[in-house]
Amino acid sequence: MGVDLSYGMLAAARTDAPLVQADVLRLPVPDQRADGATCGFALRNLADLGLFFDELARVVRPGGRIGLLEVARPRNPVMRWGHGIYFGRVVPKIGALLSDGAAYRYLPQSVAYLPEPPALVAMLRAAGFADAERHELNGGISQLLLATRDR
Numbered sequence: 001m002g003v004d005l006s007y008g009m010l011a012a013a014r015t016d017a018p019l020v021q022a023d024v025l026r027l028p029v030p031d032q033r034a035d036g037a038t039c040g041f042a043l044r045n046l047a048d049l050g051l052f053f054d055e056l057a058r059v060v061r062p063g064g065r066i067g068l069l070e071v072a073r074p075r076n077p078v079m080r081w082g083h084g085i086y087f088g089r090v091v092p093k094i095g096a097l098l099s100d101g102a103a104y105r106y107l108p109q110s111v112a113y114l115p116e117p118p119a120l121v122a123m124l125r126a127a128g129f130a131d132a133e134r135h136e137l138n139g140g141i142s143q144l145l146l147a148t149r150d151r
Ligand SMILES: C[S@@+](CC[C@H](N)C(=O)[O-])C[C@H]1O[C@@H](n2cnc3c(N)ncnc32)[C@H](O)[C@@H]1O
Pocket: 003, 004, 005, 006, 009, 022, 023, 024, 025, 039, 040, 041, 042, 045, 046, 047
């Protein structure tokens, strides 16, 4: 099943999976019922990331897997500088031309809400995903958090 707060996002989804308009901080799923969970580019939008990780730990069965994809800032100083200009200035301008300008101004700002990588992994481990690990993708402009629910 797919979950999003926004009806518009669900209506645009191309999937046969059942879709539910709900808050991922209070998933409409019984304890340990899910074999796994994925999340694409929503972590930095959540009001309480720790609560989301706790909620994942509640619904995913022991041994179940999670994969959380999110934007990131590259560690390499040159990449970080170039990415800052592209993501902070170019993307909002292109977004404003093609779509909702406010949404694309919020995009770079929202990255500031993400904890630093070690803190992010530590939060997942504390929530009940002891083997949590973080992978950098695309030269560090995105990140993938992978973990198994503790048995
Ligand atoms: C950048 S979009 C990513 C959408 C989609 N996952 C994708 O990868 O194309 C972030 C999504 O998170 C949703 N979202 C934000 N906070 C949420 C919450 N508390 N519960 C459920 N969805 C939420 C937003 O409605 C938005 O659709």
